[in-house]
Amino acid sequence: MAIQGELWTSLEQMNTSLIRKWLFGSVLVRDWDPAGTTSLLNFTPFNSDGSLKTTLFSASNPGGPWFDVGSIDVNGVDFTPRLKASETDVWQSRWPERMDMDGDGEDIMVECVETNPVALALFNNQPLVGVPGTGAVSVLQSVGAQNFSVQYSNVPQVIWRQLLIIGVDGELANPLYVAELRPRVSIIKLAKRQMNAKKADSFGLTFAVYPDTASGFVKNALYGGPAWVALGGNPVLATPDYISLAPPTINTATIVPSTLAGTPSGSGGTFAAGTYYWTMTATTAAGESIRGNEITATLSGSTSSNALTWTQVQGATGYKIYRGTSPGAEGTLVTTIGSGATVSYTDTGTAGTAGQPSVVNNATILAPASLAVTGSTTGGVLPIATDYWVLTALTAQGETTRSNEVTATLTTNTSSGALTWSATSGASGYRLYRGTVAGAEGWLAAYIPSGATTSFTDTGVSVEATALTSHQVQLQFQQPVSGNGPYVYTITQTTGGSTTPITLVSGPTTVASGLVTVTGGSLTASSVYTFNVTVAAADGATVSYPVSNSITAT
Numbered sequence: 254m255a256i257q258g259e260l261w262t263s264l265e266q267m268n269t270s271l272i273r274k275w276l277f278g279s280v281l282v283r284d285w286d287p288a289g290t291t292s293l294l295n296f297t298p299f300n301s302d303g304s305l306k307t308t309l310f311s312a313s314n315p316g317g318p319w320f321d322v323g324s325i326d327v328n329g330v331d332f333t334p335r336l337k338a339s340e341t342d343v344w345q346s347r348w349p350e351r352m353d354m355d356g357d358g359e360d361i362m363v364e365c366v367e368t369n370p371v372a373l374a375l376f377n378n379q380p381l382v383g384v385p386g387t388g389a390v391s392v393l394q395s396v397g398a399q400n401f402s403v404q405y406s407n408v409p410q411v412i413w414r415q416l417l418i419i420g421v422d423g424e425l426a427n428p429l430y431v432a433e434l435r436p437r438v439s440i441i442k443l444a445k446r447q448m449n450a451k452k453a454d455s456f457g458l459t460f461a462v463y464p465d466t467a468s469g470f471v472k473n474a475l476y477g478g479p480a481w482v483a484l485g486g487n488p489v490l491a492t493p494d495y496i497s498l499a500p501p502t503i504n505t506a507t508i509v510p511s512t513l514a515g516t517p518s519g520s521g522g523t524f525a526a527g528t529y530y531w532t533m534t535a536t537t538a539a540g541e542s543i544r545g546n547e548i549t550a551t552l553s554g555s556t557s558s559n560a561l562t563w564t565q566v567q568g569a570t571g572y573k574i575y576r577g578t579s580p581g582a583e584g585t586l587v588t589t590i591g592s593g594a595t596v597s598y599t600d601t602g603t604a605g606t607a608g609q610p611s612v613v614n615n616a617t618i619l620a621p622a623s624l625a626v627t628g629s630t631t632g633g634v635l636p637i638a639t640d641y642w643v644l645t646a647l648t649a650q651g652e653t654t655r656s657n658e659v660t661a662t663l664t665t666n667t668s669s670g671a672l673t674w675s676a677t678s679g680a681s682g683y684r685l686y687r688g689t690v691a692g693a694e695g696w697l698a699a700y701i702p703s704g705a706t707t708s709f710t711d712t713g714v715s716v717e718a719t720a721l722t723s724h725q726v727q728l729q730f731q732q733p734v735s736g737n738g739p740y741v742y743t744i745t746q747t748t749g750g751s752t753t754p755i756t757l758v759s760g761p762t763t764v765a766s767g768l769v770t771v772t773g774g775s776l777t778a779s780s781v782y783t784f785n786v787t788v789a790a791a792d793g794a795t796v797s798y799p800v801s802n803s804i805t806a807t
Contacts, residue, residue, distance in 0.1 A: 270484070275420035275431065278329060280363050281309065281319040282371070283381060283389075285413035285437050287509055287543065287614065287650050289467035290386035291316040293436040295721045296468075298417060299477035305419070305430065315722065315807070317389035319417055320381055323367035326455065330418055331362040332433075359462040359472065361416065361435065364444065366453045370394055373403040376443060376456040380412060380581075384546070407582065411612045414438050416460060422480075429480035435460070436468035466505055466651040500643055500686050500694060505651025507614040508679055510535050510545035510572065512564040517550040522558030522601035527551070530577045531561060531600070532610060535569040535593075537679075540615025547580060562597045567704070568618040568648070568679015569593035575610055576600065584609050614650070618679035621646050621656040626672045628661030633669030633712030638662075642672060642687050642711070643694050646680035646704070653677075658691065670711045680704035687711060702803060716786050716801035724776040724806055725758065730769050730786055730798060742769065743787045747800075748780050755784070776806035 285291050296315065298305055308314045310321070335358035340349035365372035370393035374381055382389035394401050416435040423429045444457020464471050513533050528551045535542040550559050561574065572590040577583035586608030587600055621644045628640075639662045643655035661670050672685065683701040688694035698711045719727045728744065744755040757773035776782060782805075786798040 273422050273429070273431075275329065275422055277421040277425075278325075279419045280322045280325060280330060281417040281419070282322060282375065283317055283319050283415050284385040285415050285465070286316075286385035287413070287507070288386075288511065289649050291415060291436075292467035293415065293434055293465070293473075294467065294469050294719065295727065296434070297475055297477075298419070298432050299430070299475065303430070303477040303479050303482040305477075309417075312388050312390065315387055316415075317382060317386050318391070320371045320391075320393075322363065322365050322371050322375065323369045324365070326364035326366055328364070331360075333360040333362070335359060359435075360441070361418075361438065361460045361462065363458055363460075365456040365458065368454055369396060370403075372456045375414075375440065375458055377403045377405045378410060378412060378440065379403060379406070381414075408584075408609060409612075411439055413463075414440075414460070421478075423478075427480050427483075428478045430476065430478040432475040432477065434470075434473045434475065435462050436465035436470065437463045439463065464505075500645050500655040500684070501652050502654060504539070504617040504620065504654045506618050506646055506648045506653040506680075507542060507650040508535050508537065508566050508568050508616050508618065508648055509542050509614065509650065510563055510566050510569075513546050513548055514562050515548050515550055516560040516562075517552055518558050518560065519552075519554050520556050520558065521599065522556060524552045524557040524559075524602040525555055526553050526557075527578065529559070530580055530583055531559070531587075532575050532583050533561075533563065534573045534575070534610050535566045535616050536571040536573065536589075537568060537616045537618060538570060539617045539619075541573065541611040542616035543612065543614045544575070544583075544610035547583075549580070558599055558601045560597065560599045565594060565596050566679075567681075568677075569616070571595075573608075573610070574598055574600065575608065576605065618646060618648060618653060619677060620653040621674050621677045621680075621683065623675040624656045624659050624672065625674070626659040626661050626670045628663050629669050629671065630663075630665040631667055631669065632710065633667060635663050635668040635670065635711070635713040636666045637664060637668070638689050640670060640687055640689060641691050641694055642670065642685060642698065644672070644674055645684045645686070646677040647682040647684065648679060649681060652684065655686070655694070658694075660691070669713065671708070672711060673708045676705060676707050682706075685709060685711065716784060716798045718782070718784050718801040718804045720776075720804040720807050721772065722807055724774070724778060725772055726755075726774045726776060726782065726784065726804060726806075727770065727772050728784055728786070728801065741789045742771075743789070744771070744773075745785045746774055746776070746782050747785065748777070748782045752785075778806050780806050782806060 309319045312318050337356040339353050339355050341351035343350045383392050416438050418433040420431040421428050438460040440458055441461045442459035510533050530549045532544045532547045570593045574587040575583035576585045576587050585605040587605040624644050626642055641658055641660045643658050646653045681704050685699040686694035687696045687698040699709050700717055716730045721727055745752050746755045755774050757771050759772040781803050783803050784801040
C-alpha cells in the first residue's frame with residue numbers, strides 16, 4: 254500500500270541538546286530599594302559572548318552589588334508555583350464550563366550550608382547593605398572578626414530582597430547558563446536548625462515572590478553561556494511589554510520620606526547625654542509609609558535637643574517621627590504631624606509614646622479623579638469604534654488603581670480623544686489606558702511624565718522609551734491602523750536642542766502590523782533624550798507619533 258502521508262520518523266523534531274540538567278549553581282541576593290534604584294528592567298548578568306559579567310559583586314554594579322550565599326545543599330533550589338484556579342461545574346453535564354484564576358505566586362526554598370555573614374544575615378532577617386542601590390556599602394562583618402555576632406531583631410520586620418539564581422549545565426569550560434531573576438522577594442519561612450555531628454549546620458530559607466513595578470516583571474529566566482550562544486541564540490534581556498498593559502488592581506503608588514536631617518544643640522531640651530537615632534514616616538488618608546532614612550546624633554549634657562528637617566513629600570497628609578537609642582530600633586513615637594506641608598520639628602526629648610514605624614507601606618496616593626473625554630473625527634488614527642479610557646497615577650514606588658472610566662463613540666478612521674482630569678497630589682506622572690470593551694482597557698495609550706499635567710489627546714499612537722545599558726534605548730510603539738503595509742519607520746533622537754537619526758541595532762525597520770520593539774542609539778551617559786517616530790505606509794500615508802517620554806541615558 255502506498256503511503257499517503259509522512260512517517261513519524263520524518264515528523265519528529267527532537268533536539269536532545271536542549272535537554273537540561275542544572276549540575277551546578279549559585280544563589281545571589283541583594284537588598285531591594287522601594288525607590289526603584291534596584292530595578293532589574295533590562296538587567297542581564299551576561300556579556301554579549303554569553304559569559305558572566307565580572308562586575309556583579311562590585312559596588313558600581315547597577316543597583317548595587319550582589320552577595321553570594323555560599324555553599325548550598327546538594328538538592329539545589331526548589332521553585333514551588335502557587336497558581337490557584339477554581340472551576341464551575343454545570344448542572345446539566347457535571348463538567349466544568351467556567352474556570353477562574355484565584356491567585357498566583359511562587360515560593361523559592363534554598364538551604365545554605367555555610368556559616369558565612371550573608372547566610373547569617375538572611376536567617377536572622379538583617380539587612381545586607383546600609384542603603385540599597387548603586388554604590389551600596391555592605392554592613393556585613395567579616396569572617397573571623399573580633400566579637401562577630403548576628404542578632405535577631407526584637408520586632409519582626411519585612412526586608413525586601415532580590416534574587417539572581419544561576420544554574421550551570423554542560424562542561425565548566427563550555428557552560429550553558431540560566432539566570433532566574435526575581436526582582437522582589439521576602440523571606441516567609443525559616444527551616445528548623447539542628448546542631449549535631451551528623452548534619453552540617455544549615456540555614457533553610459523560603460522566599461515568596463512579589464511584583465516589582467520598577468522592574469516591570471515578577472520573574473524572568475535569562476539564558477547565556479558559550480554553549481548557549483553556540484546553539485545560535487543570544488542572552489535574552491528582560492523586556493516587559495509596555496504597550497499591551499492593563500491597569501493594576503492593587504494600589505502600589507506609595508510615598509516614602511528620604512531626606513530627614515538633624516541639627517543637634519546643647520540647649521533647648523531635656524535629653525540626657527547619649528547617642529540617639531531618628532527616622533520618620535509619611536501618612537496619607539490610606540495609611541502610614543515604611544520608614545525613611547535614619548539619622549543619628551550624639552548629645553551631651555542634660556539640656557540637649559535636635560532640630561529635625563526634611564523635604565515635603567508630595568501627597569503626604571502628615572508625618573510621624575520616631576526615636577530610639579540603637580540603629581534600626583526606633584521604638585518611641587515622638588510626635589504625629591497633621592500637615593503634609595510641615596517640614597521641620599525640634600525634638601526636645603519629650604517622652605513620647607511606644608510605637609514603631611510600619612513594616613508595610615500603606616501610604617498610597619489617591620487614584621486620579623474626574624477623567625473626562627471629548628471624541629473628535631479628526632486629529633488621529635483611531636478607527637471607528639466605541640473606545641473606553643481609564644487613568645492611573647505614578648510615584649517612584651508604583652502605580653495607583655484605575656480612575657473613573659470614560660467612553661466615546663468614534664465615527665471615522667481618523668478619530669482622536671481629548672482627555673482631561675484633575676491633578677493627583679503626590680503623582681510623578683500618569684498612565685492612560687484604552688480599550689474597546691468596558692472595564693477591559695488593555696492598551697497603554699500614553700505615558701505622561703509629569704504629575705502636573707491634566708490633559709492629553711489620544712491620537713491612537715504612542716512611543717514608550719526605556720534607557721538601556723551601553724548607551725542605548727529601547728522604543729516600543731504600535732503600528733497605526735491607517736494606510737497599507739508594509740510600514741517603514743524613521744526614528745530620531747533629540748537632546749540639548751539637537752536632533753539626529755537613531756541607528757538601530759535590533760528590531761525590525763519594516764513591519765506589516767503589530768507591536769514594534771526596536772533597540773539602538775548612541776547616547777551620552779547622563780544626558781536627557783526624547784525620541785520621535787514617523788511611519789510611512791506603502792500607499793504613501795504617513796503618521797507622526799507624539800514625542801516619547803524623556804529618559805536619562807545610562
